Amino acid sequence: MAPDSQKTFYLETFGCQMNVHDSEKVIGTLMSEGYRQVSTVEEAGLILYNTCSIRDKAEQKVFHRLADYKKLQKQGKKFGVLGCVAQQEGDKIFERAPHVSMVCGSASYRNLSAMLVQIEAGKQRVTGLDDRETDECFETEFTARTNPHRGYITIIEGCDKFCAYCVVPFTRGKERSRTSDSVLSESRQMADLGYSEVQLLGQNVNSYKDPAGKKSFAELLAAVGEIPGIRRVRFTTSHPRDFGRDIVEAIDSLSTLCNHVHLPVQSGSTRVLDAMQRLYTRDQYMERITWMKAARREISITSDIIVGFPGETEDDFQETLSLLDEVEYDSIFGFKYSPRPNTPSLKLEDAIPDEEKARRLTVLQERQREIQKRRNQRHLGQVVEVMVEGKNEARGQWIGRTSQNKTMNFKTPEGIFPSTGSYVSIMATVCLPNSLAGEMVI
Ligand code: SAH
């Protein structure tokens, strides 16, 4: 048995919601093995980083952290690298950072307990790496969710899309879905524990394929939304190619399904989309937007966009800008193209200089800001329901989130203190590009 001081761990998470949720499962697994989570590296016997490799900057973060804390190795502390950089770099991490004892990709987390036993027994190097063969999901009874009101549930792991620029298919293994029964039973457990919002996660939720053949993705969404106690269901990320009209119909017919869809387009130019291997044209993408705009409920639409993909001309970029005008997104995440290991587009010359990528990104974000400034005005005077997320003491305002996933800052009448996780109605009185503000209506 390791001394008690070694049964403590510190975990820092980088990257997307899938990583955040994986960390909740990792924490639960470690706690069930007798470890205690601590909030500083100094207190910890085991220091873990759950890493992201989506762009080069994200990858570099973990190596900076490892270099910063190398000296702590002398105190007998052990280091572990989890997640996408772990899977991507594998044993090479031991060469670059010899003080690391464990390297484990997300498709191997179900072996985590066994790997920890080996480390405790003094083994210097333990690896868990995926060969894109596994059919298993990381399902655990022990999930240490940090928020008591809304929580994530993974429905599909991995990705089989192989977009030309993207590391995810290499870092997260092949696509594998959980059974709808298991997703529903976890959702019911969460509802019993008092959660009112669940967010169904996958790199590509529209590829969801129930191994038991019982439910399509849209049917699963509806089934989760019908669980007593669940008031909000979100899902991310949708891939345009597999995004079916049945999802829009489900949102229209069930008010517990949030009226927000994140549907990353990446580029407005069909030529670039083709080079990116996104498997849809601009017109096909716009067809999906038309379905959403025709819905009875007003669906907010958000997107991810990459600028400066190899070969993107000024004309291609202008097509992305014109797509912004056509769709009128509620918000976007814009990124400069970053060449990534293993990916097909690594073979293409990354010839657009960083300054030009930065210029395109700024132009993109400015154009979108104007759209949001204008578009958000439609909320003025509307009364919307928000889930209370907390209070900004300095401003004396509460913070909530709408079903459309917008932040709403609001004031309450004298003597009214809504609790975090409760639902209240707010009249929007100020509409800014990135948030709304208003007053509680009783
Ligand atoms: N599964 C999701 C998103 C995964 S990653 C999807 O298919 O849309 C989140 C976003 O990061 C992507 O939508 C893309 O816009 C961006 N991204 C991925 N790889 C990138 C790269 N090599 N360079 C720049 N941005 C990238």
Ligand code: SF4
């Ligand atoms: Fe990456 Fe494409 Fe898969 Fe999304 S769908 S995770 S962008 S390969």
Ligand code: F3S
């Ligand atoms: Fe990053 Fe891996 Fe998510 S690369 S974005 S943590 S799937």
